[in-house]
């Protein structure tokens with residue numbers, strides 16, 4: 001049975017063993033898991049097989065950003081390994097996103113395909129340094145509309161932009177939001193953050209949570225506290 005929980009736990013570990021040790025403490029009925037660049041680069045597809053074997057739905061977060069043909073092939077490869085969700089950078093443009101979507105459709109693959117808008121670690125000054133002179137909210141809006149028009153199932157954005165995107169793109173357009181920080185947690189390298197309950201209230205469809213759970217003294221207690229916060233609304 002797929003989970004109905006909006007929680008996606010980021011397994012940002014440096015080894016397969018460490019990631020599986022965490023996964024073995026999690027319940028696939030209560031959350032999904034995310035495999036990102038560090039873990040995948042170290043473990044390769046073995047980690048996907050191991051997590052699928054434990055009945056987890058997996059978000060493969062490799063943020064593909066390349067020419068259309070290359071990204072389409074990478075997205076196909078991910079989907080053929082049975083992942084629940086995969087992502088690309090919206091900054092790769094319309095033709096790149098369309099090629100990726102088209103490849104999934106051609107092969108009858110139902111993996112969710114979403115696009116990263118503006119990384120949650122970036123603030124206005126970071127955008128300015130890379131030549132983007134508008135606010136993160138404006139840039140997210142522009143890229144989300146492009147992603148929607150290019151056939152994406154949704155976007156990665158911060159929860160701070162979720163409400164605006166819900167109004168623009170509707171409830172069915174996925175809004176996957178990292179930068180989730182319970183009130184007592186450190187922001188770390190994240191810049192556009194929100195608490196779990198506030199993020200759901202703002203229209204996030206899925207919450208990506210990493211260090212507040214994985215680096216907690218008691219990860220299960222930290223996860224339960226987030227679940228309790230969400231249940232209380």
Ligand SMILES: O=C(O)c1cc(=O)[nH]c(=O)n1[C@@H]1O[C@H](COP(=O)(O)O)[C@@H](O)[C@H]1O
Pocket residue numbers: 010012036061063087116118119120121156157178179180188190208209210211212
């Ligand atoms: O695509 C992502 O998942 C992602 C996009 C983004 O804009 N910001 C972001 O933090 N992420 C990922 O979400 C996770 C957040 O982890 P924590 O900051 O530890 O909660 C990390 O695995 C990031 O790679």
